[in-house]
Amino acid sequence: MRFEYFQLIDRIVNLDLGERTIRTQATVPVASTIFEGHFPGFPLMPGVLLLESMAQASGWLIIGVTGFSRMPFLAAFNQAKLRAFVKPGDSLEITAALTHEGSGFARTKAEIRNDGKLACNAELTFRVVEFPNQEFRRHMEKAAAALAFPMESPANG
Amino acid sequence: MSSTFDAVANIIAETCDIPRDTIKLESHAISDLGIDSLDFLDVAFAIDKAFGIKMPLEQWTQEVNEGKATTEQYFVLKNLCAHIDALVAAKGA
Numbered sequence: 001m002r003f004e005y006f007q008l009i010d011r012i013v014n015l016d017l018g019e020r021t022i023r024t025q026a027t028v029p030v031a032s033t034i035f036e037g038h039f040p041g042f043p044l045m046p047g048v049l050l051l052e053s054m055a056q057a058s059g060w061l062i063i064g065v066t067g068f069s070r071m072p073f074l075a076a077f078n079q080a081k082l083r084a085f086v087k088p089g090d091s092l093e094i095t096a097a098l099t100h101e102g103s104g105f106a107r108t109k110a111e112i113r114n115d116g117k118l119a120c121n122a123e124l125t126f127r128v129v130e131f132p133n134q135e136f137r138r139h140m141e142k143a144a145a146a147l148a149f150p151m152e153s154p155a156n157g
Numbered sequence: 158m159s160s161t162f163d164a165v166a167n168i169i170a171e172t173c174d175i176p177r178d179t180i181k182l183e184s185h186a187i188s189d190l191g192i193d194s195l196d197f198l199d200v201a202f203a204i205d206k207a208f209g210i211k212m213p214l215e216q217w218t219q220e221v222n223e224g225k226a227t228t229e230q231y232f233v234l235k236n237l238c239a240h241i242d243a244l245v246a247a248k249g250a
Contacts, residue, residue: 102205103214105198
């Protein structure tokens, strides 16, 4: 994870377009200015960043399912639950499943496991639209490559 | 149509916290019931799931934006229900 770049996924471990699921991995940084305030003497990864982590995993799943043709923008969380503290240095598995692909929107269920234990889960809604511009799309392609996003998967279905 | 309307009205009432008895066949989802675009995503999700369809919201929105259709054609509930019935019938055809 690189908090300063809002990059909360380190690697896409598996993208299954048939099952419409994604499995990703991320390690919480050992040090960050965020931990100086959240909280002094008791550093915890903020819940909003855990939610964003699930949004990013879900987003890459939707990008995969739509063949990198559309961009998901987070619209809503439902039933979000922060179940356990996540601390600096923790290694997280962040997974998501596409539960509905509507017209111009999508829903996912996502969860975060910390050492196998469920730390966070939610249902997420995204607006799914065309990429706003080519520059943005190129940025996302570059980000995808850094995460080991399987670019050949969309073509293979 | 009647059962479709009942199902849609119940979905709107539950999803948007709108009193069920204020939801009529002639109600416009946006201008009468005040459902905004984000809440309508929840309504669309529930309708898609309940009827096993995929309402073509993007196509409808594009038609409205291009002046080829009015919002009344898609978002007055009796018209919305007719479109849902047509989508369900097309699925079964």
